[in-house]
Amino acid sequence: MKATEIVNAIEELLDRDDLDPKTLTDTFDSLHGELKDKLDSMVWTVNHIDDQLAPLKNQLERRDKLAKAIKTLENRQRSIKEYIRYIVDLSGGEVITDEHVIKSRKAGGQQLNRATLDESKIPAEFFEEQKPKLNTTKLKKALIAGEKIDGADLYQPRSVNIQ
Template sequence: MATLYELTDNYQQVLEIAEQLDPKTLKDTLDGINDAIDDKAENTAKVIRELEGDINTLTSEIQRLNERKTALSNNVKRIKEYLQNEMEKVGKTKVKSERFTIGIQNNPPSVRVEDERKIPRDYFTPQEPKLDKTKLKDELKRGKEIDGAELRQKRSLRIK
């Protein structure tokens, strides 16, 4: 069976020689190619739907696994805090066993900002302006001409 590309090409070729064919032959040929194109399009749509279903299943599974990962990470954090608190209560900073050496140590210093407005501007990083495409699109829709931008209308396939 021919591919969709081949069928489309055949359709175009028949249209190019349309004046050389009698009307009944032209109609029958175009109808036959059209029916084949419809079948191919339907089968292609089935494949698309199947892949979209796979994507939805994977998206759900990724979300479920991310939630599980977050729960496990939170459990690890709470258990570590519990162990540290209990060791500090009894004054232990190190525990050695056959399998583990558990120790409490100082972390590197970190900065905690209490009020960002009080920090001198020298400590801020300048940032490039960011293009507001929504505002730009709204202005273009209203008919404003803006050099360097244009409103573009694209087309896409919908399967219902």
């Protein structure tokens, strides 16, 4: 077998979906031809695979960079909207500019205010059995029901609606 025939046989083999290392080595062993031709063909194949891998790896790197850029922009947007919400809340909940009507509105139901939450003051009934862990769902329900619990309170989250 000549080097080009060996390369063709290797490429045909590599196109198989069910290729495992044992089949690959058995096939290499069964190829007829001089050892140097077999080795040259295998090295050519390795280099050819490297050529195929390079653009795929570049695509992965571009995808990772795009994902990072998207996350950065989303974080910037969230920060700016939070600041807008803060300013609008200080201005009474609605600001009309030349181009927009900006309203701060309620977003969803009440949420447990974790900024002021002091777990050391919460009664044991609101902790789950395991490592002491606060059951915030139960605590929130109790607060919504009107119970006064030292160390916890509710707040109404707000978001920004730009029109």
